[in-house]
Amino acid sequence: MSEKVLAVAAGHEITEKEVNDLIKNYPPEQQIYMSSPQAKQQVLEQIIAFHLFHKMAIDEKIPESKEYKEMIEKMQVELASHMAATSVIEGIKVEEAEEKAFYEENPDLFAAKPQVSAKHILVETEDSANDIAKEIADGLAFEEAAKKYSTCPSKEQGGDLGYFSRGQMVPEFEKAAFEGEIGKVIGPVQTQFGYHLIRVEDKKEGSVIPFEQVKDQIHQQLIQNKQKEVYDAKVKELETKYGVERKDV
Template identity: 50%
Template sequence: MENKVLAVAAGYEITEKDLNAIISRYPQEQRGALQSEEKKKQLVEQLISFELMNKFGKEIQLDKTQEYKDAMENISKEVITSMAINKVLSDVTITDEEVKKYYEDNKEAFGQPATVSARHILVETEEEANKAREEILSGKISFGDAAMKYSTCPSNQQGGNLGEFSKGMMVPEFEEAAFTSEIGKVTEPVKTQFGYHLVLVDAKNEASIKSFEEVKDSVLDNLIKENQHKKYDQILKELEAKYGVERK
């Protein structure tokens, strides 16, 4: 593939490969915005500025200074250290059998709790709750319209919809009513610290375990990270014994 020259600065050719290398350093979600001709021109100008300043720095012999030598030594140390860590961690591998075994041994960790999807109407008194319930049961008004008419909860604008929730997310009295009542049946008034509720359960989902295929990738990632930490700690202990460390 042709590596098109985009500019020449201080005798150095700036190519499409250089431009793409700059773009690749940005986060994935930002790269699309850098594909316009205007943005590319701005990046090329940055590369030109870089080459001009680099040329100037060499002309005034900054590369001969002790500051430069110290900086290069630090950079070299960082690069070698990073490469050494990558070398150590790259040796860590996890087999499909290990992933499967971890899943089978820890199935309970991949459990999905039982949930219900419900709506409610919240009022201050039991009398108000019974009045709203009678209107709903008689067919005078729908539950959603009754919620908008009577409920003091902000969910009234969504017809009392609370969405899906599991145990432990609601106050005990409300939770008990939601999980024990029949789907589609308006409960008797339920008293809580907030007032009186009418509850209508739209759906129930039994507790379940996520399938192996659903969690395989996340299990693999976690096992790799866990084993990498172990390998890293092990290597550090070996290196400490080999090279010596004196903590003061």
């Protein structure tokens, strides 16, 4: 069965298969859009233009030009080099035993640190912080107090800082938050930025991320490590075989 011809440009028959093959080169998320008649027509027009310009290049003897031949030679060198380098690292495998060994030997990489979620109000003086704390005790919502009084940009979110682990906040703030009771207003706590009122919203204990959740990540990392080792070793081997003379840059 012959292919359906959608157009003829400069004597070249453009088939439906040629259009579909080009669409297959698009990312998967774009291929859905490209299946519409309007999008297919756009692709067809691109192919038509391609063949028209190719015919123009032939008529103007561009393939016979020095620039064309130099570019082809450069592309051939790059393609051959790429294919040779790919042949060195392709086929490298990592066994599950290696993945598990890496997981067990690097526990710190797969440990979820303890976290605290907190809201805060930042003001310049201790007296101001005490006055605001009294207003909150008398019924003013912590979030409203943050929007009204806090000098921190987080005031727009009611003072919400989200979750953070140790080492992300200044020491005085961090100590108060990690040791504080959930739901209780803490402070004033003085830091280099001023005085804080803090309310701990939630706490997450540290945990170990299961192997199955990070198996793919470990696999890719080990593959890349092996590929680099093999690649670097091959470069050294080829330097010895073919010679390299490095000049001062």
